[in-house]
Amino acid sequence: MKANFPIAHFREIETPFYYYDTNLLRETLNKIKEEAGKYNKFCVHYAIKANANPKVLRIIRESGLGADCVSGGEIQAAVEAGFPASKIVFAGVGKTDKEINLGLDYDIFCFNVESIPELEVINELAAAKNKIARVAFRINPDVGAHTHANITTGLAENKFGISMQDMDHIIDLALEMKNVKFVGLHFHIGSQILDMGDFVALCNRINELQEKLYARQIIVEHINVGGGLGIDYAHPNRQPIPDFADYFATYHKHLRLRPQQTLHFELGRSVVGQCGSLITKVTYVKQGTNKQFAIVDAGMTDLIRPALYQAYHKIENLTSEEPVETYDVVGPICESSDVFGKAIDLNKVHRGDLIALRSAGAYGEIMASGYNCRPLPKGYTSDELV
Ligand code: LLP
Numbered sequence: 001m002k003a004n005f006p007i008a009h010f011r012e013i014e015t016p017f018y019y020y021d022t023n024l025l026r027e028t029l030n031k032i033k034e035e036a037g038k039y040n041k042f043c044v045h046y047a048i049k050a051n052a053n054p055k056v057l058r059i060i061r062e063s064g065l066g067a068d069c070v071s072g073g074e075i076q077a078a079v080e081a082g083f084p085a086s087k088i089v090f091a092g093v094g095k096t097d098k099e100i101n102l103g104l105d106y107d108i109f110c111f112n113v114e115s116i117p118e119l120e121v122i123n124e125l126a127a128a129k130n131k132i133a134r135v136a137f138r139i140n141p142d143v144g145a146h147t148h149a150n151i152t153t154g155l156a157e158n159k160f161g162i163s164m165q166d167m168d169h170i171i172d173l174a175l176e177m178k179n180v181k182f183v184g185l186h187f188h189i190g191s192q193i194l195d196m197g198d199f200v201a202l203c204n205r206i207n208e209l210q211e212k213l214y215a216r217q218i219i220v221e222h223i224n225v226g227g228g229l230g231i232d233y234a235h236p237n238r239q240p241i242p243d244f245a246d247y248f249a250t251y252h253k254h255l256r257l258r259p260q261q262t263l264h265f266e267l268g269r270s271v272v273g274q275c276g277s278l279i280t281k282v283t284y285v286k287q288g289t290n291k292q293f294a295i296v297d298a299g300m301t302d303l304i305r306p307a308l309y310q311a312y313h314k315i316e317n318l319t320s321e322e323p324v325e326t327y328d329v330v331g332p333i334c335e336s337s338d339v340f341g342k343a344i345d346l347n348k349v350h351r352g353d354l355i356a357l358r359s360a361g362a363y364g365e366i367m368a369s370g371y372n373c374r375p376l377p378k379g380y381t382s383d384e385l386v
Contacts, residue, residue: 003356005019007319014378015279016280018364018380019379032044032244043066050271050361050362051272053365055383056272070091072103075090075108085109086107088106089109089110097121107131110222112136113136116173119180126180132180137185139187140158142163143198145195146195184221184264192228196250207255210258219258223255223263225263227269229244229269233314234314247270269362278364279356280356283295293327293330294330294346296355302368303360305360305364316355316356316358319350327344
């Protein structure tokens with residue numbers, strides 16, 4: 001079954017471009033609200049890094065989610081999209097003074113701090129502004145995730161977070177500082193996680209750490225478990241909305257919260273992944289020695305996930321209904337890794353056919369580059385193309 005696309009509109013737009021199905025985005029957001037809303041004090045943020053297209057951001061903000069940012073640019077994008085500062089969190093191992101000052105000026109909800117030197121700088125900069133910065137500590141829980149090595153983040157070998165052994169020390173430091181207030185613990189073990197067992201392992205580790213803190217009479221205001229819920233790249237039509245019921249129920253069942261604590265999530269891919277497609281046009285069909293290539297006008301500059309993570313985005317020929325043939329689908333960039341798929345069965349391809357690369361709403365448009373002096377792809381929503 002092919003997805004339903006407004007092909008007539010697509011023919012009038014210069015390719016390649018991103019297309020966002022806003023009905024699916026809204027349905028996904030409604031499902032998140034419905035499932036998270038079953039539990040008292042679950043609070044969901046959207047990880048802006050997945051997609052910061054202003055039109056997409058506005059829809060997400062309208063749904064009431066908060067924003068998880070990792071740079072001054074993302075804080076700015078969140079504010080411009082209307083996210084209230086009281087719902088903005090700021091993470092990242094290398095926050096610059098300028099970015100910290102921006103967060104302080106907006107009075108954001110919380111800085112997710114990743115090291116002792118960073119805590120010291122936040123305290124100094126807050127003092128200079130006569131403010132008190134709310135801080136959570138990102139703890140590296142040393143929990144592996146069954147996903148691609150480039151997107152696991154919660155192992156001791158990764159650069160992220162404060163080691164569990166240093167947790168007590170950094171808390172002691174924070175409690176003595178005058179311009180920070182220690183309010184939470186933050187975790188994130190990786191992305192594209194489909195095995196709920198990985199999240200259970202995280203819950204167990206957080207329970208252990210919380211016990212240590214209770215022993216010191218410390219109960220933080222909130223626990224932030226990051227994001228990471230994966231999507232079905234192989235079958236985007238089968239279940240376009242991820243299983244949020246199972247995801248939130250897993251945390252409800254396995255994480256022991258104190259009554260006064262809130263639980264925060266930072267979902268990126270699972271919010272926007274399935275609603276986006278990269279639409280591209282076939283420039284040439286080329287006969288190789290023992291295979292045929294469909295050369296399209298999108299490249300790894302527009303969607304880098306296949307080249308970077310060996311990811312596969314389902315490819316569909318939107319134009320042709322002719323019997324299926326087998327193709328390597330490649331872009332025009334001067335790199336051998338500029339390949340979207342090898343030996344892919346597609347309805348017979350012709351020059352000018354429109355091709356969709358599915359499930360590209362997350363880490364697609366936002367990771368585009370101008371390599372080979374190519375223009376950045378534009379993004380259109382279904383709201384605009386009616
Ligand atoms: N919170 C933190 C601290 C993160 O580092 C991330 C993602 C998220 C939340 C959101 O995770 P999500 O729900 O999207 O899994 N470019 C890669 C993914 C990198 C993820 C980085 N961190 C990809 O295309 O697969």
